Amino acid sequence: MSELVNRLSGADSRVVLGDAGLSAAELHTRLTRLGAVPLTFADTRGGTTLDLAVDAERTVLDTADFTAGTGRLHLEGTLTLDRVPVRCTADVDLASRAGTGRLHTV
Template identity: 45%
Template sequence: MDELVQRLAEKDHPVTVGGAKPTLEELRKRIEEMEYVFIKFTGTRGGTDLGVKVDKSATDLEQADFERRTGDAHIEGTLTLNYVKVRCVADINLETLHGTGRLVILEEAHA
């Protein structure tokens, strides 16, 4: 098993909204329209910025008020990291664009 994937799956880690334009407006657009967000795990060497395909059925925006910039967005989605298929689970505070996240290992790809 890949060491980075295993470490990020062991417990919650600090995360922030990643990508080239980490703004609240960009996050909202990416969740609602593009269905692809960037979540950056900040506790790794240099940070690990992951592109996540949003799973709208598991993502919860009930506590998120984008207009008032308050509350938390619960974002879930899938990706492959270092040949391992994973689900990224993150809770992002809309005021700070920071939060906590972890990976859930779905399956390890075989070469």
């Protein structure tokens, strides 16, 4: 397993949700209609941005108000990083787009 996968699965890390230019409404569209969203692990060298395929059954969006841009999100999804299939979990504040996340090998 790669060093990056080991590091991101070893403990919670700081994450930033979405691209800087995305509005809360655009973020909602990416989560609900496109089923994918960029998530950046901020504490890696230069930051590691992953395109997270959102698992709609495990993701919790109803604790956030996308019109007001407030509340918290719980995101879960899958991806492959360095040829390793992983599940990502993240809890993010919608106003700041910051939170914590972690990878879990599957």
